[in-house]
Amino acid sequence: METQRPQLKQWYDNKVLLIIFFFLFPPLGIYAMLKHKTDTWKKVLYITPSAIVTILLTIGIIGSFFVDSYKSGLDYYNKKDFVKAYDFFRMVKPDDKNYNDAIAKISEIKIIVDSINTAKENEKLAKNQRKQNKNIEEKHEKGIVDTSLEFPVDQQNFIKVVEHAYSDYKDAPNELKKSAIRTERGNLIKKNLDGKRNFSDWVVVVKEMHTTGKGKAYFTVKIDETNIEMGTVNNELSNMFENSLIEQSNPIYNQISELQKGDVVIISGSFFPSDKSDYIQELSLTEEGSMRKPEFLIKFTNVQKKN
Numbered sequence: 001m002e003t004q005r006p007q008l009k010q011w012y013d014n015k016v017l018l019i020i021f022f023f024l025f026p027p028l029g030i031y032a033m034l035k036h037k038t039d040t041w042k043k044v045l046y047i048t049p050s051a052i053v054t055i056l057l058t059i060g061i062i063g064s065f066f067v068d069s070y071k072s073g074l075d076y077y078n079k080k081d082f083v084k085a086y087d088f089f090r091m092v093k094p095d096d097k098n099y100n101d102a103i104a105k106i107s108e109i110k111i112i113v114d115s116i117n118t119a120k121e122n123e124k125l126a127k128n129q130r131k132q133n134k135n136i137e138e139k140h141e142k143g144i145v146d147t148s149l150e151f152p153v154d155q156q157n158f159i160k161v162v163e164h165a166y167s168d169y170k171d172a173p174n175e176l177k178k179s180a181i182r183t184e185r186g187n188l189i190k191k192n193l194d195g196k197r198n199f200s201d202w203v204v205v206v207k208e209m210h211t212t213g214k215g216k217a218y219f220t221v222k223i224d225e226t227n228i229e230m231g232t233v234n235n236e237l238s239n240m241f242e243n244s245l246i247e248q249s250n251p252i253y254n255q256i257s258e259l260q261k262g263d264v265v266i267i268s269g270s271f272f273p274s275d276k277s278d279y280i281q282e283l284s285l286t287e288e289g290s291m292r293k294p295e296f297l298i299k300f301t302n303v304q305k306k307n
Helices: 015-024 026-035 040-066 067-076 082-090 099-142 153-171 176-191 251-257 285-294
Strands: 199-213 217-222 228-231 264-270 295-305
Touching: 026 040, 067 082, 067 099, 082 099, 153 176, 153 199, 153 285, 176 285, 199 228, 217 251, 217 295, 251 295
Parallel strands: 228 295
Antiparallel strands: 199 217, 199 264, 217 228, 264 295
């Protein structure tokens, strides 16, 4: 009697691979889901959004081949919409007959575009400052301002390093100088932390607390009256690379479950190392974002509500 061999698990039955393919290569993700052994309704649920993304990407890629970047830039230039004109002129390729004229127009309008972007950034910062001032005034009126909110010395130094770096970054005349300032910030953070990445008893405010589909907690805090945020990643996929999410078996899970947004808490933990020039890992997608409103990734070791 012939013994039946156990069926080998196929690559498309691996859930982790499915998730990766859906994010990085949707067509392969769709194929894998079709082959995956699961209910039809689940296949439809996963395939539909991925198919939509694939179609939109395809349309965008095809459309990019037919867009005349120079002509579009010239149209916006004539309408004096210099920001959009600048973006289109930058997409003109060197083999285009209008390339030299596009470069000339970029040089002509760059000062204007930089001025517009700076004005927008300043207005955004001013708006945030007005909002913060209003919140402080409302708290004073209600008598709920915590005047005892004092930071440890190493936290104060950390704040100064980050905020002074952004001030210098804003005023830097070019990209080379800006990049050097970010590197210098990383060196100063390393010096402030004495070459370590752990910290103790920092005073922060709860900004965000939720759970993933698997019940793990992601938790973000903010240093009061600054733009500095610290916390875990907010999804399971990112957590595969940086194990920062808080398991329900972790005592910290119970500690944060008793908190609410806006609570003042005392935290201890450690920063994750950075493969860039920041020394500690920062999650922003752009350099400007990393300097203006940094989001540092940390591993919490203790969280306590401040009395």
